Amino acid sequence: MLPSGADFQQDFFSLFDLPARFQIDAAALERSYLALQAQVHPDKFAHLPEAERRLSMQWTTRVNEGYQTLRNPLNRARYLLSQQGVDTQEESNTSMPTDFLMQQMEWREALEEALQSRDLAALEELERRVQGEVRFLQQQLAVDIDDTRDFTAASGIVRKLKFLEKLAEEIGSAFDELDS
Numbered sequence: 430m431l432p433s434g435a436d437f438q439q440d441f442f443s444l445f446d447l448p449a450r451f452q453i454d455a456a457a458l459e460r461s462y463l464a465l466q467a468q469v470h471p472d473k474f475a476h477l478p479e480a481e482r483r484l485s486m487q488w489t490t491r492v493n494e495g496y497q498t499l500r501n502p503l504n505r506a507r508y509l510l511s512q513q514g515v516d517t518q519e520e521s522n523t524s525m526p527t528d529f530l531m532q533q534m535e536w537r538e539a540l541e542e543a544l545q546s547r548d549l550a551a552l553e554e555l556e557r558r559v560q561g562e563v564r565f566l567q568q569q570l571a572v573d574i575d576d577t578r579d580f581t582a583a584s585g586i587v588r589k590l591k592f593l594e595k596l597a598e599e600i601g602s603a604f605d606e607l608d609s
Contacts, residue, residue, distance in 0.1 A: 440512060441495035451506055451574040453499065462496045502567050503590050506574065506583065515580045517587045529589060532562075536596060544603050552607065556600050563593050
């Protein structure tokens with residue numbers, strides 16, 4: 430049985446029966462996801478006509494897309510902002526506050542030094558610092574989106590988090606390089 434009262438146009442929060450907020454109950458998202466997957470999984474429709482099997486696949490895709498969007502804080506923030514008509518301008522607006530850019534330069538230099546000296550402890554410390562900054566910015570996103578509804582400020586934080594996401598990927602690659 431496909432989700433009752435649901436349509437492909439409903440937003441992901443409605444699909445998972447969650448409030449449209451940045452701060453979400455991750456356990457509730459998980460429970461709702463599993464319940465929806467149990468309803469729409471293609472195996473349940475294998476014996477039915479092609480049209481119903483196709484609809485099941487479409488719902489499965491929609492549920493998976495929604496789950497992936499809402500469980501990732503950066504994707505969830507982008508989604509919430511897009512629902513408010515806010516373009517985060519991640520590709521076109523790369524201007525950042527000077528202090529943030531200086532911090533980025535410092536961290537990239539630390540990454541390069543840790544790689545060159547093969548200093549695993551320095552790399553781990555850098556990873557902890559970046560993760561701490563990510564957590565801080567995510568907390569600020571919750572305030573800006575959920576409490577003050579300052580979507581312009583939230584958009585700037587999303588751009589910062591994109592920079593940090595890339596840096597975290599580079600740190601992960603550095604760990605891989607040092608492990609080899």
